[in-house]
Amino acid sequence: MRIIFFAGKGGVGKTSAAAATGVRAAETGKRTIIMSLDVAHSLSDIFDLDKGLMDLNRGKPLQVGEKLWIQELDILEEVSKNWKDIHSYLSLLLNTTGLDEILAEELAILPGMEEVSLLLYINRYVKGKDYDVIILDCAPTGESIRFISIPTALEWYIKKIFKMERTLAKYVGPIAKKIYDVPIPGEEYFDAIEHLFERLRGVDRILTDPETTSVRLVANPEKIVLKETQRAFMYFCLYRMNIDAIIMNRLLPSDVTDDYFQSWRENQKRYFRKAEEYFHPVPLFPVNLFKVEVLGYDSIKHLANDIYGERNPLDRFFTDKPYELFKRDGAYELRMSLPFVSRESVELNKVSDELIIRVGGFKRQILLPRQVASSASVKAKLEGRHLSIFFRGENHGQKT
Numbered sequence: 356m357r358i359i360f361f362a363g364k365g366g367v368g369k370t371s372a373a374a375a376t377g378v379r380a381a382e383t384g385k386r387t388i389i390m391s392l393d394v395a396h397s398l399s400d401i402f403d404l405d406k407g408l409m410d411l412n413r414g415k416p417l418q419v420g421e422k423l424w425i426q427e428l429d430i431l432e433e434v435s436k437n438w439k440d441i442h443s444y445l446s447l448l449l450n451t452t453g454l455d456e457i458l459a460e461e462l463a464i465l466p467g468m469e470e471v472s473l474l475l476y477i478n479r480y481v482k483g484k485d486y487d488v489i490i491l492d493c494a495p496t497g498e499s500i501r502f503i504s505i506p507t508a509l510e511w512y513i514k515k516i517f518k519m520e521r522t523l524a525k526y527v528g529p530i531a532k533k534i535y536d537v538p539i540p541g542e543e544y545f546d547a548i549e550h551l552f553e554r555l556r557g558v559d560r561i562l563t564d565p566e567t568t569s570v571r572l573v574a575n576p577e578k579i580v581l582k583e584t585q586r587a588f589m590y591f592c593l594y595r596m597n598i599d600a601i602i603m604n605r606l607l608p609s610d611v612t613d614d615y616f617q618s619w620r621e622n623q624k625r626y627f628r629k630a631e632e633y634f635h636p637v638p639l640f641p642v643n644l645f646k647v648e649v650l651g652y653d654s655i656k657h658l659a660n661d662i663y664g665e666r667n668p669l670d671r672f673f674t675d676k677p678y679e680l681f682k683r684d685g686a687y688e689l690r691m692s693l694p695f696v697s698r699e700s701v702e703l704n705k706v707s708d709e710l711i712i713r714v715g716g717f718k719r720q721i722l723l724p725r726q727v728a729s730s731a732s733v734k735a736k737l738e739g740r741h742l743s744i745f746f747r748g749e750n751h752g753q754k755t
């Protein structure tokens with residue numbers, strides 16, 4: 356079983372890369388499904404499929420090759436099919452004025468229904484052994500970051516809140532209903548949530564197992580794209596998902612020598628080098644900008660050749676963890692592995708949400724996760740190949 360996510364900023368080539376990987380995987384004889392949450396449904400566009408056919412098939416897997424299926428989830432349908440009870444309860448509750456502040460906070464951590472529905476499919480396909488390979492074409496970075504926090508948020512919710520809420524509703528509910536004008540959930544609501552958790556059980560283990568699941572970040576060699584990719588890189592690492600490749604898409608081919616593109620070429624080279632430095636030791640896969648957009652089966656195959664060459668797209672190109680974040684005694688520890696062993700002193704420089712680390716000749720810039728970006732004190736310790744950075748306290752606005 357292999358699950359590969361394609362994530363990255365809007366428009367960088369995620370859907371194209373996912374399609375290319377799926378086509379190659381199916382050619383190796385593996386039953387492969389490419390799933391997309393994208394409401395614009397560009398997956399079927401890239402395969403140049405008839406819209407009428409897709410509409411008929413609405414939301415279900417559609418076979419597009421001997422071993423290849425595509426599925427464009429129809430969120431409205433999924434939500435109304437699966438969680439009518441929860442959904443109606445939530446909207447009822449959210450529409451009630453005077454909603455208790457704590458209750459509102461709890462509800463806010465409940466994950467997006469779209470993402471949950473994708474997780475349900477993953478779990479179902481893995482357990483039912485329907486496919487050998489699942490390829491996921493993610494929404495642009497913002498949303499995929501929300502997606503990866505779901506298993507953690509759900510676990511927290513079920514452990515800390517759910518049982519208490521259920522008990523409270525059972526005993527206090529009938530009285531509260533009379534006193535306050537707030538709807539109290541009935542047994543059906545809790546049964547529906549319990550059923551949902553049951554169906555999601557184990558999905559976090561699947562997603563964080565590097566033998567099964569890899570994330571491939573798609574990027575372009577441009578400043579703004581790279582910045583967002585770095586942030587996504589950090590978050591996927593922190594949620595313990597394995598990133599095994601960075602696909603650097605849309606490089607100007609070396610035979611384009613036109614003067615007009617001179618600055619583009621120089622900038623692309625510069626940002627490519629920066630990306631190599633930043634994402635090391637995760638490998639970068641360079642991909643050229645084509646003469647035309649990626650459209651149709653042959654074009655997708657051409658892209659697959661450009662990305663993978665002779666390599667098998669189902670390989671695990673990198674399995675180590677570049678970063679880990681722990682919380683101990685109220686302080687955060689960010690641990691990273693360095694590509695060398697050194698006894699030299701570590702120099703840290705934090706500016707706003709960026710941390711610049713220098714160890715001898717090695718320099719790395721890290722975009723800090725929100726939890727630690729506001730810390731007042733930052734210290735580092737080098738142990739073997741691991742560098743640990745400790746974050747303490749709150750910083751109220753000043754820079755260090």
Ligand SMILES: Nc1ncnc2c1ncn2[C@@H]1O[C@H](COP(=O)(O)OP(=O)(O)OP(=O)(O)O)[C@@H](O)[C@H]1O
Pocket residue numbers: 364365366367368369370371372393397494495604605642643644645646647648649650
């Ligand atoms: N290497 C390439 N050469 C030429 N065109 C490309 C290349 N990669 C992607 N494209 C084209 O760029 C456009 C955007 O690509 P794609 O839809 O794969 O991006 P995306 O990251 O999925 O976008 P979105 O965030 O909107 O989902 C498409 O028209 C695609 O054909």
Ligand SMILES: [Mg+2]
Pocket residue numbers: 369370371393397492
């Ligand atoms: Mg897309």
